[in-house]
Amino acid sequence: MKNTLAVILAGGKGSRLEPLTRDRAKPAVPFGGSYRIIDFSLSNCVNSHIRKVLLLTQYKAMSLDRHVNLGWRHYFNRELGEFIDVVPPQQRIDEQWYQGTADAVYQNIYVLEKERPDYVVILAGDHIYKMNYESMVQYHKDMNADLTIGALRVDPVAATQFGVMAVDETQKIIGFDEKPKQPKTIPGDPEHCLASMGIYVFTARFLFEQLCRDATKPGSRHDFGRDIIPSIINTHRVFAFPFRDENRKSDAYWRDVGTLDAYYEANMDLIAVDPLLNMYDDNWPLRTFQLNYPPPKFVFGSRGEGDRAGRALDSIVCLGSIVSGGSVERCILGPKVRVNSFAKVEDSILFEGVDVGRHAKIRRAIIDKGVNVPAGAEIGYDLELDRRRGFTVSDGGVVVIAKADGIEHVLESTVKPIT
Incomplete structure (x- = not known):
């Protein structure tokens, strides 16, 4: 994974989580007592042997920056070419806040190009799940894909909040609708839709080309789901990668804790006798920063x-x-x-x-x-x-x-x- 760079988007306002996001970014909100939401994406990166990570921040990023500096930098060795860098908006290209997910990456394209990666993994920093990104990158290589999208099976009601994909028998994506009112179900499975997890593996040169093209496209919202993906599925090799859960439970675990009630329920899941999310798994450890307090x-x-x-x-x-x-x-x-x-x-x-x-x-x-x-x-x-x-x-x-x-x-x- 030496030629792979991870970019974690951690700049959203998280307005639906207010007042918990009144003084902190959504990825910095505590979760499960000891953790922050961002710890799950970062733990996945470390466990997947991704040693080059850019964390793109924007709103109220001070506590997030502090948490990463105190708890995560020691996992990466600069002398070996490893790093985790917190990157605030630099306005190198445009004098305004990030306009969308693609624009956030585009405004930092100089930083990405400087690292000369072969592949770029783009992640959201505000979801709770365990996933081996190394397997997804290998799938991307095996399929000779330009873009590979993490895919999750969800019910049609939940699918209205996701990008919904249609695939052929080879998992090549042949249709993509962002947050449709009437999402299309999986052929032969009317109870489920195939939803985008917001996890992307791009071949680096292809990503740079698409970001530059989208940046000058009139009317674009500069968003991966709304603009870039729909514009390339008919002309390029875009594949879905079915979510492979490292949680080792009978049901796949992935949570978007974007609302107060979703956040509350995901935390309350943890106190069950057999919780859906296994935080005690030595095979896929969850890491964080903890001060040296005495035992409870x-x-x-x-x-x-x-x-x-x-x-x-x-x-x-x-x-x-x-x-x-x-x-x-x-x-x-x-x-x-x-x-x-x-x-x-x-x-x-x-x-x-x-x-x-x-x-x-x-x-x-x-x-x-x-x-x-x-x-x-x-x-x-x-x-x-x-x-x-x-x-x-x-x-x-x-x-x-x-x-x-x-x-x-x-x-x-x-x-x-x-x-």
Whole structure:
């Protein structure tokens, strides 16, 4: 894979994930307690022996840049020609933000050409999955393809949010529709459509030619799915590569966590007895950056003190967290979370540094970093009250509290007296 370069698109606003993306890029949003969303694409690259990676950023990229610098650079050796470079918009070609996925790559074409790759793997930095890109590159070579697209079987309802492909018996793509209202199903399989995963393997010279052609094309939105792919499927060798899941489960696992409810459900999947996503697989390790916090701790047993018992059931509890006389059920507690005596937290995701006061009650909530929940507060029990407090409530009824919501002042005015 020495002649292969990976380009990860990590510059989207992630507006559907607000307020979690209020202060960070979507790929930098925490996931599963210890990880960030970007860690999955990066882990796939390392596990696939791709040692040259460009991470294209744009909006609110500071925490993403910091995470990559602290947690990922040591996996790559510059002296051996390996690197992971975070590339902000440079406006070398145009004095505006990236106009589409193809434009993001085009505006950095000088950086790509400088590396002289034979093949370029283009990835999104905001999906949760495990995949061996090396197998896809080899398939691309075997088919003598100009472009190979990762393909996922989805139901027709979900397919309306994807690029949908039609293929012949050799997996050559003969049709492509971006987010169709009535997607075409797979011949002989009316229950599924063949959707683009937003994973592309290009022969490098072909990619450069298409980017330059698209950049000057009138009316183009400069997007791979909307413009470049439909324009080449009838004239070039474009193939679909069926998704081969490295998750080693009976069902293929791929998640777009682009909405609050999708993000919440994907996290909650992890606390099942046999979770759909296997994070404990030594054959395909997931890597990240973690500070050197002490082990999690559970203190105070129930010894005649009412319901004071430090316990966590069916939960993930990260380093540095202390459950001190409180009760945690079906939750993900990030690093350095503290749950104090008589507090009750259920079906929730607490980011790093959240402090839950005594007698507080939380259910079906996502609480961002460093929030202090006052003693006696209740979150997720009265959604109308939570909305009046200024908190975000998702379509599925999950209460989301951002870092900057001023929760202490807001909640203290509505806390019931502790009896």
